[in-house]
Amino acid sequence: xxxxxxxxxxxxxxxxxxxxxxxxxxxxxxxxxxxxxxxxxxxxxxxxxxxxxxxxxxxxxxxxxxxxxxxxxxxxxxxxxxxxxxxxxxxxxxxxxxxxxxxxxxxxxxxxxxxxxxxxxxxxxxxxxxxxxxxxxxxxxxxxxxxxxxxxxxxxxxxxxxxxxxxxxxxxxxxxxx
Numbered sequence: 001x002x003x004x005x006x007x008x009x010x011x012x013x014x015x016x017x018x019x020x021x022x023x024x025x026x027x028x029x030x031x032x033x034x035x036x037x038x039x040x041x042x043x044x045x046x047x048x049x050x051x052x053x054x055x056x057x058x059x060x061x062x063x064x065x066x067x068x069x070x071x072x073x074x075x076x077x078x079x080x081x082x083x084x085x086x087x088x089x090x091x092x093x094x095x096x097x098x099x100x101x102x103x104x105x106x107x108x109x110x111x112x113x114x115x116x117x118x119x120x121x122x123x124x125x126x127x128x129x130x131x132x133x134x135x136x137x138x139x140x141x142x143x144x145x146x147x148x149x150x151x152x153x154x155x156x157x158x159x160x161x162x163x164x165x166x167x168x169x170x171x172x173x174x175x176x177x178x
Contacts, residue, residue, distance in 0.1 A: 066098075075088055084115055086119045093111075093129075109126040109129060123149060123162075124158035124162045131165055139165075143166060
């Protein structure tokens with residue numbers, strides 16, 4: 001019985017090793033695909049606007065050039081053409097925030113999140129808007145929402161960038177007077 005038992009153990013080890021290799025391969029493939037699908041935070045890294053959306057493309061280019069007045073003009077048209085475009089709403093909110101028009105910025109970030117409750121760029125930029133408005137408690141709420149929205153439990157650029165902004169805000173506002 002011993003030879004058969006040894007043969008069975010050897011077969012089991014080979015089969016078990018093969019299954020482990022297959023499982024490991026699937027884990028690696030899943031991680032690679034998951035990481036590859038994580039969206040970059042910068043608008044410059046968003047998928048290029050299709051040629052049938054010239055106002056969105058013009059708005060994106062204006063943001064890259066830091067011409068926020070031109071961005072507002074183009075993105076306002078893009079939002080009028082497609083009010084359900086969360087990216088356009090977010091970029092318009094971003095442009096208004098950069099111009100210091102916080103009420104309009106808030107309106108468009110909230111609209112983007114109404115369209116897509118997990119829009120990470122809108123969540124990050126809304127948190128940054130709250131910091132600009134000196135509402136750090138609301139920024140912290142956005143950070144918590146981002147942690148849930150990010151794959152791998154807060155491991156995304158948007159979460160990291162908002163956390164960094166909050167930490168900087170706190171260090172600048174809690175510094176002892178000289």
